[in-house]
Amino acid sequence: MRPEELPEIRHLHLFRDMGQANFESLMASSYAQNFPQGLEMIRQGDPADFLHIVLEGSVELFAQWSNRECTMAVVRPVATFILAACIRDAPYLMSARTLERTRIILVPASDLRAMFRRDSEFAVSVINELAASYRSVVRNAKTLKLRNSRERVASYLLRQSLLAGGAASYILPVEKRLLASYLGMTPENLSRTLRTLESDGVKLDGPRVIITNREKLTALAQPDRLIDGPDDIADASGSALPKIS
Amino acid sequence: MRPEELPEIRHLHLFRDMGQANFESLMASSYAQNFPQGLEMIRQGDPADFLHIVLEGSVELFAQWSNRECTMAVVRPVATFILAACIRDAPYLMSARTLERTRIILVPASDLRAMFRRDSEFAVSVINELAASYRSVVRNAKTLKLRNSRERVASYLLRQSLLAGGAASYILPVEKRLLASYLGMTPENLSRTLRTLESDGVKLDGPRVIITNREKLTALAQPDRLIDGPDDIADASGSALPKIS
DNA sequence: CGAGCGGTTGAGGCATGTCAAGAGTTGTGG
DNA sequence: CCACAACTCTTGACATGCCTCAACCGCTCG
Numbered sequence: 001m002r003p004e005e006l007p008e009i010r011h012l013h014l015f016r017d018m019g020q021a022n023f024e025s026l027m028a029s030s031y032a033q034n035f036p037q038g039l040e041m042i043r044q045g046d047p048a049d050f051l052h053i054v055l056e057g058s059v060e061l062f063a064q065w066s067n068r069e070c071t072m073a074v075v076r077p078v079a080t081f082i083l084a085a086c087i088r089d090a091p092y093l094m095s096a097r098t099l100e101r102t103r104i105i106l107v108p109a110s111d112l113r114a115m116f117r118r119d120s121e122f123a124v125s126v127i128n129e130l131a132a133s134y135r136s137v138v139r140n141a142k143t144l145k146l147r148n149s150r151e152r153v154a155s156y157l158l159r160q161s162l163l164a165g166g167a168a169s170y171i172l173p174v175e176k177r178l179l180a181s182y183l184g185m186t187p188e189n190l191s192r193t194l195r196t197l198e199s200d201g202v203k204l205d206g207p208r209v210i211i212t213n214r215e216k217l218t219a220l221a222q223p224d225r226l227i228d229g230p231d232d233i234a235d236a237s238g239s240a241l242p243k244i245s
Numbered sequence: 246m247r248p249e250e251l252p253e254i255r256h257l258h259l260f261r262d263m264g265q266a267n268f269e270s271l272m273a274s275s276y277a278q279n280f281p282q283g284l285e286m287i288r289q290g291d292p293a294d295f296l297h298i299v300l301e302g303s304v305e306l307f308a309q310w311s312n313r314e315c316t317m318a319v320v321r322p323v324a325t326f327i328l329a330a331c332i333r334d335a336p337y338l339m340s341a342r343t344l345e346r347t348r349i350i351l352v353p354a355s356d357l358r359a360m361f362r363r364d365s366e367f368a369v370s371v372i373n374e375l376a377a378s379y380r381s382v383v384r385n386a387k388t389l390k391l392r393n394s395r396e397r398v399a400s401y402l403l404r405q406s407l408l409a410g411g412a413a414s415y416i417l418p419v420e421k422r423l424l425a426s427y428l429g430m431t432p433e434n435l436s437r438t439l440r441t442l443e444s445d446g447v448k449l450d451g452p453r454v455i456i457t458n459r460e461k462l463t464a465l466a467q468p469d470r471l472i473d474g475p476d477d478i479a480d481a482s483g484s485a486l487p488k489i490s
Numbered sequence: 491c492g493a494g495c496g497g498t499t500g501a502g503g504c505a506t507g508t509c510a511a512g513a514g515t516t517g518t519g520g
Numbered sequence: 521c522c523a524c525a526a527c528t529c530t531t532g533a534c535a536t537g538c539c540t541c542a543a544c545c546g547c548t549c550g
Contacts (some may be wrong), residue, residue: 044471065391066467072386084376084383093383093471116372123368127361130375131329137382138329138338141317144389145429146310149538177496184390189538191498206497222311226289226338394506422528434506436530451529 001032001105005055008078009105012053014129018115018122026115030107035098042096048085050106054078057102060178061094071181074099074174074244083129086112099174132231142227149185153193154221156183156244157202157209159228168214172207174244182244246277246350250300253323254350257298259374263360263367271360275352280343287341293330295351299323302347305423306339316426319344319419319489328374331357344419377476387472394430398438399466401428401489402447402454404473413459417452419489427489 006027009015015023032055035041042052044064052059054077061073061081072094075081085092086109116123143152156179164170172179180190194204200220201213211217251272254260260268277300280286287297289309297304299322306318306326317339320326330337331354361368388397401424409415417424425435439449445465446458456462 063387063391063471065387065469065472068391070387070390072383072390084379087372087376088380090380091471093380093387117365117369120362120365120368123365123372124362126372127332127368127375130372130379131332134329134375134379134382135333135335135338137379137386138317141382141386141389142308142310142315142338144386145315145317146308146313175496186539187497188499188540192538195498224310226308226336227310420528431507432529433508433531437506440530 001027001030005032005105008055009053012078012080014080014083014125015122017125018119022115022119022122026107026111029111030105033104033106035102035104037098037100037102040095040097041104042082042092042094044093044095045091048082048088048090048092049109051080051083051086051109051112052096053080053105053107055103055105058099059096059102059104060099061096062181063094069181070184071178071244074178074182080129083126084133087126087130089113099178136231139227139229144184146227149183149189150193150197151221152183152185153190154197154200154202154217155223155228157197157211158214158217158221158223160209161211161214168211170209172209176207179244246272246275250277250350253300254298257323257325259325259328259370260367262370263364267360267364267367271352271356274356275350278349278351280347280349282343282345282347285340285342286349287327287337287339289338289340290336293327293333293335293337294354296325296328296331296354296357297341298325298350298352300348300350303344304341304347304349305344306341307426308339314426315429316423316489319423319427325374328371329378332371332375334358344423381476384472384474389429391472394428394434395438395442396466397428397430398435399442399445399447399462400468400473402442402456403459403462403466403468405454406456413456415454417454421452424489 009027010023015026018026035057041059054075056077058077059075059081060071061075062069062071073081081096082092082094089109116126143155147155160173161167161170174182176190176194177187180187183190185193197217197220198204201211201216203210203212254272255268260271263271280302286304299320301322303322304320304326305316306320307314307316318326326341327337327339334354361371388400392400405418406412406415419427421435421439422432425432428435430438442462442465446456446461448455448457
């Protein structure tokens with residue numbers, strides 16, 4: 001692990017408040033690894049041996065069942081993932097693959113579990129992290145059950161605009177094929193939906209999103225803080241299952 | 246609060262390991278309340294002031310958006326709910342209403358937050374509870390995205406059979422209308438789906454489920470431990486968002 | 491250059507929602 | 521105790537949202 005990487009990790013909400021010696025101890029037993037693009041580094045069902053921290057690149061979390069698969073989230077630097085599985089010492093519920101060349105820190109789950117019993121500040125951080133992650137997935141389930149695909153697309157586009165500082169134009173952070181899976185639809189259907197949304201205030205030029213009528217798009221998406229955030233955590237990178245970004 | 250209720254609460258994983266004095270202190274600031282059937286005791290968006298513990302009756306957790314609503318979970322005794330919102334000191338993401346006459350213990354959220362900073366055993370319990378709850382919602386999201394409605398119904402019926410000790414016949418624990426909403430479909434569609442499932446090894450006689458061909462039903466449902474459990478927590482009543490039951 | 495991949499578009503089909511009506515049950519108030 | 525209202529559940533007819541299959545385009549990269 002490079003020395004300049006430690007402060008980046010330390011800055012995460014999860015590690016911010018723990019004792020310095022304890023942080024160093026945790027890092028001492030961890031190690032970095034670089035993965036090429038498209039590598040499946042976690043397979044669902046495997047035992048959770050390591051907490052993962054993304055330092056560079058990006059990782060797709062996805063789930064499989066009966067020869068189907070769907071994207072659950074995309075994790076970008078600097079953030080952790082599969083914290084809950086490590087804590088429960090249980091099998092991963094999701095698989096993970098790199099979307100590009102990605103650098104990961106691996107923290108042994110057993111050290112993690114020992115640490116929050118030793119460092120009560122760290123325990124509080126873990127509690128806050130898990131509670132925020134839980135709420136994030138609940139929001140996700142709500143959007144799946146309460147909105148149809150058209151509304152999900154509209155609110156996603158609007159939310160990304162807000163994350164881009166309210167910009168009227170921005171670049172989609174993920175491929176459309178992946179976005180479709182994340183939003184619970186097929187690529188074909190997403191493509192068609194985006195076409196029809198042109199009459200509702202948003203236009204796409206390849207990966208570029210151009211909001212032409214924010215009021216109209218907002219009326220369709222009906223953004224709701226109990227679904228679309230803002231996230232509980234100020235620094236969203238701390239979430240174990242953040243919205244796709 | 247009745248004295249005979251304290252051991253029931255103490256028995257929950259969440260409260261099992263904390264110091265006795267701390268448990269008593271937490272309970273001293275809590276109070277019981279009885280609600281009639283159909284009362285909406287929590288409205289989504291309200292500040293989370295109390296952790297709720299169901300002692301008798303049952304509670305439906307549901308979400309609303311744009312004049313639509315859907316059931317997210319049903320909580321039965323003895324179990325807690327909306328732990329995450331209390332910890333984050335954030336607005337409820339879900340509403341709650343009683344399905345029958347229900348007795349609830351209300352634990353002030355501020356006391357709760359103070360307590361896990363004071364009692365490190367309790368902090369560990371909260372961590373385990375939240376991690377289990379998180380994984381429960383992830384399972385839920387997986388079944389929504391990976392299975393179609395027919396498969397969701399089949400796996401639900403099969404899972405309930407297992408919860409009933411593998412019984413070939415049992416009574417549905419909830420109304421079909423509510424079950425439909427929980428499974429993300431309309432009551433009409435559930436009714437029709439149940440009819441068509443008669444050729445796949447399960448028959449319904451009113452609220453009674455009769456499994457006539459377990460192999461066939463299993464082949465359709467393809468139960469998966471990474472979706473359908475078993476739950477991480479041995480005592481599933483400890484989960485903050487358990488499967489409908 | 492050509493294979494592979496992401497994206498788009500069209501045609502068609504299936505799954506699911508919507509609307510309506512009726513049977514059965516429950517709960518309530520006269 | 522009965523009558524009525526309200527509700528669940530079911531069934532049918534119909535509409536539509538979404539998926540599947542197929543073809544094609546444009547781009548990237550070996």
